[in-house]
Structures are given as structure tokens and as C-alpha cells.
Amino acid sequence: MSVLLIEPFYGGSHKQLMDLLQEELQEDCVLCTLPAKKWHWKARTSALYFMQTVPTSSNYRFMPEHKLARLEKVIGVKRNGDAYQSEGLPGQQESRAVMKTIDAHPESGLCEPQPGLCTTQHEGLPSPAAAPVQAEAPERTNPCQGEDKQHLTFNLSNILSGLDYQQRPLHIAWPHRWEHDKDPETFFKVLMKLKEQDLPFHVSVLGETFSEIPDIFSEAREVLGSSVLHWGYLPSKDDYFRALCTADVVISTAKHEFFGVAMIEAVHCGCYPLCPKALVYPEIFPAEYLYSTPEQLFKRLQNFCKRPDIVRRHLYKGETAGFSWAALGSKFRSLLAAEPREDL
Known part of the structure; x- marks a missing residue:
């Protein structure tokens, strides 16, 4: 058969x-x-x-x-x-x-x-x-074309080397397709607000890009500046998982999600998840990892930026083993x- x-x-x-x-x-x-x-x-x-x-x-x-x-x-x-x-x-x-x-x-x-x-x-x-x-x-474009080559390769280990783990700024990961249904607008507006308040953080914006990229990505890249650790699609799965393993928090702002493989993978790599209290997320993640409004997401990240050690000591209270092969x-x-x- x-x-x-x-x-x-x-x-x-x-x-x-x-x-x-x-x-x-x-x-x-x-x-x-x-x-x-x-x-x-x-x-x-x-x-x-x-x-x-x-x-x-x-x-x-x-x-x-x-x-x-x-x-x-x-x-x-x-x-x-x-x-x-x-x-x-x-x-x-x-x-x-x-x-x-x-x-x-x-x-x-x-x-x-x-x-x-x-x-x-x-x-x-x-x-x-x-x-x-x-x-x-799939058509992919290089959003960093014309920029310094350090943004085109995986260089997190070089950037983070020499820094004491507990003294590093909070590292936020966004591992989703660069399309409107993942609502990058909400994500970047929250990060820009953190930047305005001079809160220390790093961000890795991962995920696939296609022929049409929402304008917010170029705007955010300029505003976030030195807070960016990595910007763009990582074709190597090993590099992708390495990026997730160095991150502290993984964020979803999706408006459309049937399951959310990227979020589960990030949690498996030790990230603290923050997801909308909507779609499939309440079926997978305990209530403490859900937010209802962008303001709630901002407040959570604001506290984490001030005390990243809280996130790094946290043990995930959900279960991911059931989603493994x-x-x-x-x-x-x-x-x-x-x-x-x-x-x-």
C-alpha cells in the first residue's frame, strides 16, 4: 500500500x-x-x-x-x-x-x-x-543586501564571546515567516518602544523571506541598530537551532497559526515563550506564557529586560516531549x- x-x-x-x-x-x-x-x-x-x-x-x-x-x-x-x-x-x-x-x-x-x-x-x-x-x-530575498557582511552570516558566538552569561542583555528571538499574517508590525512596535526607553536587549529576527517583505522590516532594522544580533533566514538547520539556543525569549505575534512549530522548537531549545492568548496557543502553552494585548507583551518584556536572570533561571512548566517524532x-x-x- x-x-x-x-x-x-x-x-x-x-x-x-x-x-x-x-x-x-x-x-x-x-x-x-x-x-x-x-x-x-x-x-x-x-x-x-x-x-x-x-x-x-x-x-x-x-x-x-x-x-x-x-x-x-x-x-x-x-x-x-x-x-x-x-x-x-x-x-x-x-x-x-x-x-x-x-x-x-x-x-x-x-x-x-x-x-x-x-x-x-x-x-x-x-x-x-x-x-x-x-x-x-520559494523565492527568497536578502534583506541585508548592501549591508556589512557580519549581518549575512551567523555570528552570534563572536558577538557574545567574552560576556558573562548573566550580564548579557536579554536576547529575544522572532523565528517566523516575514509576512503580514505573522504580524511583524506588532512585534517591532513593541521592540521600538523598548528601544525608546533605553532598555538593554538583543534580537534575532529569523524565518524565511519571500519576494514581498512588509515595509516594517526595513524600518525596524534601522531603528533597532546595534540591538540586532542576527537578521535574516538561516538555511542551515544547525545554525538556526544554535541561534535559538542562545536566545532567552521567543515571541509570537501571529494572527494566523494552526500549530506553531517554530515556537515549540524554540521552547525545546530553552526559550521562554510569549504567545497571543488566541489561536492554537492556549491549547499548547500554560496561561503564564500567554498575553492578551500588545501592552501586556511590552510590560512582560520590559520586566525581562530589567531582570534577564529571571528568564534564565526559569524552568518551562509545559510539556514538549509529546510533540516529538x-x-x-x-x-x-x-x-x-x-x-x-x-x-x-
């Missing part, structure tokens, strides 16, 4: 999960993706795109008989041996038109077994030679290897 993985936003934590599943499940995997950009359009239209492009195979069609019968009546699906071909699916032309506005190149979709991982071929699936070109990498791997395997049931 094969496992079909579909990911319309193949980047960041989405890509991390897909790659982990492919590597760890030890199954025959087929991964279909689209580039990690234009999230809102992908949410609206990717189902139509994949409906037309995912290769038909009896190796992973888990749909029960009663749902197949209903599907035949609704969209005219016809049986063809063990596979199913669709004819005249509604929205077909509309989907093609919309997807062309999303990705200028039709080959940007990936639908093939990934080389070096699970590469077993199946009847009816495209071979690597005939498969579409792999999904294009060691805890969840068997559950994923059981779920994806399950026999088809009538309640699916």
Missing part, C-alpha cells in the same frame, strides 16, 4: 513535516506539492489543481464503496478497473485559469516519488524521467497504514 502526500504550500514547517513523513515512514511514498507562495490562493484553488494532476492509482485509493457511489452521481466518476478516471469535472477550466495566475510556469507542481527517499515505482504513476520538473524553490511516529504510521473503514 502506498501513501499519497499532498502539500500545496511546500515550504517552512509544511515542508519539514512532509519530508519527515517520507523519510521516517519507510513506505512507498508519492509526494505532490506546489511552491510555498501565495498562501490564500493555494487555500482556495489547490484542491482543483490536484484533482486534475494527482496520478490515478489503486495503491492508495482508500475511499469506501458508499462514498464512491455518491461521488459517481455527483461528478460523474467512472470506474476503469481498479483506477478511476474523471470526465468533465466541474470547475476544470476555471481551475486551470486560476492556477495560471498563481504560478506562471505549469511545471511548478511536483508529483513524483522523491529521489533518495521512497522511490519505488507503481503502475499508473509517473517515472522520475517523465515526471514534471520539481517544484521551484519519538512520541508521534507510531501514531502516524498507524494512521497512514490503517485499512479503509466505512467512517472515513
